[in-house]
Amino acid sequence: MLKIFHLSLLLLGALFATAARAESVLFLNPGSTQEAFWLSYSQFMQAAARDLGIELQILYAQRQPELTIAQARLALQGPNRPDYLMFVNEQYVAPQILRLAENSGVKLFMVNAALTPNQQALVGERPDRIGSLVPNDEEGGYLMMKELIRLHPPVAANEEIELLAFSGLKITPSAQLREHGMQRALAEHPQVRLRQMVYSGWMQQRAYEQARQLFSRYPKVSLVWSANDEMAFGAMRAFAETGKTPGKDALFSAVNTSPAALQAVIDGRLSALVGGHFTLGGWALVELHDYQQGVDLNQYGGRDRQIPLLQLIDKHHARQMLAMGNTPNYGVSFRKLSAKGRPSSYRYPFTLQTLMH
Structure with a gap:
């Protein structure tokens, strides 16, 4: 170094x-x-x-x-x-x-x-x-959480929807603002229960290691919010190792329009992506x-x-942005x-x- x-x-x-x-x-x-x-x-x-x-x-x-x-x-x-x-x-x-x-x-x-x-x-x-x-980091965190909740199948009035969250670094303003946005969305949806939020330092490997423990601790989690794409991929890898399918058995979100994240939106593995x-x-x-x-x-x-700049990226946008790279x-x-x-x-x-x- x-x-x-x-x-x-x-x-x-x-x-x-x-x-x-x-x-x-x-x-x-x-x-x-x-x-x-x-x-x-x-x-x-x-x-x-x-x-x-x-x-x-x-x-x-x-x-x-x-x-x-x-x-x-x-x-x-x-x-x-x-x-x-x-x-x-x-x-x-x-x-x-x-x-x-x-x-x-x-x-x-x-x-x-x-x-x-x-x-x-x-x-x-x-x-x-x-x-x-x-x-608009705060709004980005909010839009992502709202989209995850919107896409979740309906549950009975007395049932909870369980959520895990992966944030970046505690002392990074963008991580804090995205968390605030997530909490603002949760305040509007009391049925969604945040089981745990962890700090993964923006890193895929760290999120993967944390997610392996969290998915065994909270087997009913069906929403996963991540403050960037790397952490989302780490969490998705751990989830797939439990024999479940990201995008079907639980909905995942991420921030950033990396080619891998855009492709994951197109493939349906990532359900909510904000970027720009x-x-x-x-x-x-x-x-x-x-x-x-x-x-x-x-x-x-x-x-x-x-x-x-942070806005929801749907499949159509994702295809456009992948093509734009050339x-x-x-x-x-x-x-x-x-x-x-x-x-x-x-x-x-x-x-x-x-x-x-």
């Missing part, structure tokens, strides 16, 4: 030493190159950067927040600084990065998880923090490019925005989405529909 770390820091120095005068953006990706979600996220960003003429560099932290902070320190205090640093408030690293950024001359943009209200109060307003873009937030980094680059050209983001929907630039002209020269009523069309035209 140390080798990867040193190599990533060397690459960072090399890239910005030779960068042309297109604006340079460094994205600190909190995930790993083994995770379908963070890979697809990077690929969408790279498509946007190509179209917009942005010099983009992406470093992975392999889910180690201390590595994100080390990468940020070098980027913000080293000799070859990017024009913009884009990062996620994963495991609440943002305040440390903001401290490192003081007087660096680098502009900051947060994606996926922005400052919490408490952090915002402590940090205050800063001229170098130009904006943030986050998805892999596009966030690419949309953020459209805003950064506009900012670079003097566009006032406050005029076009505000510099700190939540956008409803389309150059996902069929999107990122330059055409610019707010430059538009009336102040213009709103960036950052939705999955923009991809599915």
